[in-house]
Amino acid sequence: MGYTRKVTVLWALFFTAMAGESLLLALFAPLEIWSLFTNLLNYAFTALVFIGEYAFRVRHLNGLNHPGFLQFLTRITRLNVRDLQNR
Numbered sequence: 001m002g003y004t005r006k007v008t009v010l011w012a013l014f015f016t017a018m019a020g021e022s023l024l025l026a027l028f029a030p031l032e033i034w035s036l037f038t039n040l041l042n043y044a045f046t047a048l049v050f051i052g053e054y055a056f057r058v059r060h061l062n063g064l065n066h067p068g069f070l071q072f073l074t075r076i077t078r079l080n081v082r083d084l085q086n087r
Contacts, residue, residue: 003061007053014049018042 022042025034051069058066067075 010049010053014046018045
C-alpha cells in the first residue's frame, strides 16, 4: 500500500474514532466533559496527528522537496478547492 493510501486510512480511522468518542461522551459523560473534548481537546488531537504526519513525511520521504512547516501551512490556507475540482 502506498504512502498516500496509508495516510488516508490514518485520517479516516482518526476521524471515525473522534466521531465515536464524541457519540460515547454525548451519551454517557457529563456535558462538561463532552464539551471539553469536542470544543478543545479534539482540535489538539487533530493538530498532533497533523504535525506527526508531517514529521513522518519529512523524515521518511526525504528524497522529496518539503517546504518548511510554516510554508506548508501557508500553502494549505491558500489552496482553492474549486481549482482542484477542475483538474
